[in-house]
Amino acid sequence: MKKKTKILFVCLGNICRSPAAEGIMQKLVNKENLDNNISVDSAGILNYHEGELPDRRMRNHAEKRGYNLTSHSRPVQIADFYQFDLIIAMDDSNFDNLLEMAPDLETKQKVHRMAEYLQRYMNDYIPDPYYSGADGFELVLDLLEDACSGLLKEIKTASPPDN
Ligand code: 4NP
Numbered sequence: 001m002k003k004k005t006k007i008l009f010v011c012l013g014n015i016c017r018s019p020a021a022e023g024i025m026q027k028l029v030n031k032e033n034l035d036n037n038i039s040v041d042s043a044g045i046l047n048y049h050e051g052e053l054p055d056r057r058m059r060n061h062a063e064k065r066g067y068n069l070t071s072h073s074r075p076v077q078i079a080d081f082y083q084f085d086l087i088i089a090m091d092d093s094n095f096d097n098l099l100e101m102a103p104d105l106e107t108k109q110k111v112h113r114m115a116e117y118l119q120r121y122m123n124d125y126i127p128d129p130y131y132s133g134a135d136g137f138e139l140v141l142d143l144l145e146d147a148c149s150g151l152l153k154e155i156k157t158a159s160p161p162d163n
Contacts, residue, residue: 005155007040008080009114010098011090014044014073017126017140018090019054021114023067024141025148038155041084045097047075058129061137065145081107088112088151091125117150118143 007025011017022042029038053059054069062069080087081102087110089095095113102108114126126143129136 003159004036005038005086005159006084007038007086007088007151008076008084009040009042009088009090010045010076010094011042011126012045012094012128013049013055013130014042014046014071014075015049015052015055016058016129016137017144018042018044019069019071019073020058020062020067020141021088021090021126021144021148022071023062023069024144025151027067028148028152032152034152037159038152042071043074043076043080045076045094049073050075055130057134057137058140061134061141065141076101078103081110084110086110086112086151088114088117090114091128114144114147117147117154119150120146 009018009021019042022040025040029035029040050073052073059069087098089098089111095111098111099108102111115124121143123143126140129140
């Protein structure tokens with residue numbers, strides 16, 4: 001791959017869905033030795049949980065699948081729209097908020113929905129698990145594993161490795 005693809009995953013609080021997406025994608029990137037080609041980060045629309053580790057429930061469910069979620073919550077900043085190549089929203093509300101924040105047409109075009117990359121699931125968005133039970137967290141992880149694998153395939157197709 002020629003240029004490094006920088007991905008920012010975004011949800012509302014940056015303590016459940018987007019840090020899980022970050023951890024899942026990072027593991028895929030590591031597994032395929034693509035650290036020089038793809039970087040991942042996450043952020044939230046809200047600053048309400050700034051500095052916090054991911055929600056304990058999400059950390060526990062992710063841990064059972066082999067993901068260690070260690071990022072700290074931070075809000076999306078305007079600089080992110082210039083810094084990242086792909087800014088990926090978990091649901092339509094996050095998507096609309098990001099489009100409102102994006103400074104210009106070029107940066108608006110970086111904003112995508114996570115559901116675009118689903119391969120096996122037909123969901124339109126990644127549901128907020130915050131007020132759900134264990135099933136909600138498991139569903140989010142199922143959806144994110146599917147979408148991260150689809151996203152990786154798409155990046156590799158768009159920008160194949162040199163060798
Ligand atoms: P997330 O879940 O957007 O997946 O991190 C949420 C976390 C916190 C809140 C809402 C959603 N909250 O309102 O505090």
